[in-house]
């Protein structure tokens with residue numbers, strides 16, 4: 001529960017309700033019994049299979065593409081390529097109504113920009129036939145030298161100033177204590193358990209695309225633009241998603257390939273992206289190189305902060321990782337500048353990955369803060385506390401709700417930080433940790449809070465059930481359950497009488513599931529839809545002849561636990577809402593709701609909106625056998641009001657494990673000869689699994705942020721990852737005396 005949450009927490013009127021409870025997933029039984037349909041599970045009569053042909057060079061052009069042999073193979077129905085795909089369109093750039101991941105539609109011309117780029121797609125009766133024929137497509141290339149070097153140091157172009165105040169260079173020169181270091185984070189690949197897939201089904205001019213997307217509505221608008229058809233003719237369905245981590249925010253070229261093939265053959269087409277393609281064709285977190293300069297006074301007050309970052313992008317798209325996301329507001333510092341620049345590489349287009357910008361940015365920022373604490377001989381928690389800002393110094397805005405200090409203090413307490421001996425390698429484990437050297441490190445972190453436009457409709461049905469519909473989606477994080485919780489809170493019927501319909505553009509336009517904003521974005525639309533449905537119901541109750549409340553004052557009626565009753569009488573003496581609907585002989589009572597985004601809300605514009613966290617990490621180091629393990633993590637999260645304690649804790653625990661992967665394991669490497677990801681499989685790309693997982697202690701401060709919505713929810717997920725990797729490297733330094741500034745930490749770094 002809340003840790004000393006007093007001031008703004010007391011404003012919340014819903015603390016004893018289902019809001020905040022640890023409600024198990026309402027969709028859990030469908031997943032556990034295998035009845036939940038993920039995209040690739042959709043089958044239709046006459047469905048055929050598409051398998052892409054991929055480039056084997058990283059840069060150059062197609063000289064010759066020979067499909068004759070493939071076309072003659074058994075079961076092959078069609079081979080699509082640049083000469084016969086027909087006209088596909090680019091999504092209008094910088095038009096925020098729709099976004100695609102890779103600007104270039106499939107097979108646009110003969111140019112090759114990265115290994116694995118789709119050059120053709122074979123459609124056959126069976127997956128095996130399509131796979132065999134895809135191998136038989138013969139492609140000859142004119143290969144050109146490729147830019148593949150991991151290091152981005154060759155950058156020589158113009159930098160962009162992202163944020164600036166004071167005179168940072170002068171202040172840095174004059175500062176008595178300085179840190180000036182380069183921090184590097186590698187390419188990381190999203191590895192959700194469910195791979196991308198598209199199943200395309202046409203009916204006349206209308207196409208239904210079963211998709212793996214974090215944003216069905218964006219996919220509808222983007223696919224309409226790519227295919228050059230009206231958006232009314234495109235329906236997107238994503239009932240369940242085996243997570244996305246940002247790689248599934250926007251459509252990738254395979255969706256258009258499936259749609260065109262299905263149209264051409266007039267048969268449903270399924271295209272599944274396999275695990276190897278996941279490493280080349282559907283995004284990754286780009287490599288980032290960040291030069292950090294921090295200047296401070298001898299008593300630990302920051303006076304200068306400079307961050308110059310580079311990240312790689314493809315030759316197709318300019319993707320800025322945004323490493324300066326948190327730098328301008330995290331600490332009080334009068335002189336600051338953040339600059340960015342892009343370096344092109346022959347890889348696929350990078351994409352957002354859990355905590356884009358902030359996660360690599362905070363690795364640099366918080367590592368540099370740890371190095372500064374050591375240079376100053378000040379405790380690293382204390383250094384952060386001494387630099388807590390009064391307001392967002394980059395914009396002058398007030399913070400809507402910022403409890404970073406309490407995150408730090410609570411985490412320090414829960415972790416037992418007071419027992420830390422700061423001397424390197426000085427702490428030895430006891431009991432099961434006997435003989436091991438313990439390293440303790442920490443970091444602070446932040447992530448933006450966003451509320452985007454969203455719509456929902458709520459229907460009170462004559463069978464006593466309540467339906468809610470919105471074209472948002474549950475990406476595995478618990479959105480179905482959170483919808484049901486809000487409905488239960490507002491209408492009062494039990495969860496098993498609430499039906500939540502998501503993941504279908506037949507419903508009102510909902511929010512994208514990204515940036516940890518789905519919950520905050522959906523709540524106002526749900527609350528408004530419930531209120532509107534309730535108002536209509538109570539009006540029917542007083543206007544309908546035969547209703548026990550006929551000719552009463554609707555303002556004196558209430559809807560509680562599904563009963564309509566006078567406010568001054570117990571609810572069970574009232575009448576079930578479905579009785580009113582039956583007496584009124586209507587098909588049901590519907591209410592619509594709409595969320596206004598924080599960007600359009602004049603009240604929100606006055607505030608700097610963010611979540612915060614503090615992460616404390618223990619590593620065990622066994623120098624004799626060179627074994628390093630993260631053994632214990634305490635994560636304290638200031639994420640606003642938590643709507644579902646269980647789902648939220650799941651998010652933070654998963655994020656901590658992902659942070660262990662980022663700290664110790666994950667890196668995508670490319671073959672320098674041809675740009676092929678060398679470790680592009682789950683056998684070779686290491687992610688943290690159960691044996692790598694530490695003991696994880698999650699605490700939510702639970703202060704409602706009422707600028708966000710009536711419950712005060714901001715959102716969790718990304719905040720749980722931010723801060724883990726720098727806390728790990730700080731702990732590694734404490735154990736070993738070795739400062740690793742390039743992730744992941746390798747055993748060879750420590751020998």
Ligand code: MOS
Pocket residue numbers: 214244245246247249352353354355356513514515516
């Ligand atoms: Mo997140 S990287 O916005 O899915």
